[in-house]
Amino acid sequence: MGLLSIIRKQKLREKEVRVLMLGLDNSGKTTIVRSLLHKDIQEISPTMGFNIDTISYKGFNINVWDIGGQSSLRTFWFNYFERTDFLVWVLDASSLQRLVENFKEFDKVLREDRLAGCGLLILINKIDIYDGDRQKLKEAITDTLRLKELQNHSWNLLCCSAYTGENLQDGLDWLVSEYEKKYYIL
Numbered sequence: 001m002g003l004l005s006i007i008r009k010q011k012l013r014e015k016e017v018r019v020l021m022l023g024l025d026n027s028g029k030t031t032i033v034r035s036l037l038h039k040d041i042q043e044i045s046p047t048m049g050f051n052i053d054t055i056s057y058k059g060f061n062i063n064v065w066d067i068g069g070q071s072s073l074r075t076f077w078f079n080y081f082e083r084t085d086f087l088v089w090v091l092d093a094s095s096l097q098r099l100v101e102n103f104k105e106f107d108k109v110l111r112e113d114r115l116a117g118c119g120l121l122i123l124i125n126k127i128d129i130y131d132g133d134r135q136k137l138k139e140a141i142t143d144t145l146r147l148k149e150l151q152n153h154s155w156n157l158l159c160c161s162a163y164t165g166e167n168l169q170d171g172l173d174w175l176v177s178e179y180e181k182k183y184y185i186l
């Protein structure tokens with residue numbers, strides 16, 4: 001058996017998925033994870049370090065590393081890149097004046113060699129308080145983050161709400177199906 005098929009078999013057997021969740025402060029990363037775990041989402045404080053949580057989904061253990069996004073903490077993001085299967089980047093739909101800041105940080109992260117080849121899920125959170133055209137919003141974010149120029153990353157972009165739960169499960173479905181696709185076709 002070749003090395004690649006051994007790795008593939010092992011990865012599929014383990015069903016351990018490592019997700020790094022990043023994005024600007026106040027975008028809703030911690031609230032999303034807590035909502036997926038059916039935990040209380042009232043009065044969540046800004047994350048000053050990081051949280052690790054495991055979401056069990058469709059037989060997979062999705063291990064989520066949720067890192068604080070305040071600007072003073074962003075230099076620490078680079079400590080968490082190792083062995084990342086997916087980067088989940090969270091944006092706040094009610095804070096679009098921060099799009100350029102988003103691109104600056106996103107671009108810096110994606111230049112990192114250790115993230116080469118990881119899947120990328122962009123979540124436009126707080127869609128419950130956005131009353132504009134969603135399609136146009138997605139197009140604007142696709143352009144600002146230059147997603148179509150990305151090479152070596154499969155990516156997906158979803159509008160979601162940690163408050164209502166909208167599309168959170170679709171996000172998990174995408175992670176799981178990309179993971180399976182990646183290790184089946186290795």
Ligand SMILES: Nc1nc2c(ncn2[C@@H]2O[C@H](COP(=O)(O)OP(=O)(O)OP(=O)(O)O)[C@@H](O)[C@H]2O)c(=O)[nH]1
Nearest residue numbers: 025026027028029030031046047069126161162163
């Ligand atoms: N309306 C609305 N508010 C949300 C949603 N998700 C999070 N929030 C609110 O946004 C604020 C920030 O949420 P957090 O989960 O702490 O954000 P974070 O990205 O973890 O922030 P840092 O830990 O500082 O990086 C909180 O007041 C949440 O209640 C959402 O889907 N809709």
Ligand SMILES: [Mg+2]
Nearest residue numbers: 029030046047
């Ligand atoms: Mg947080």
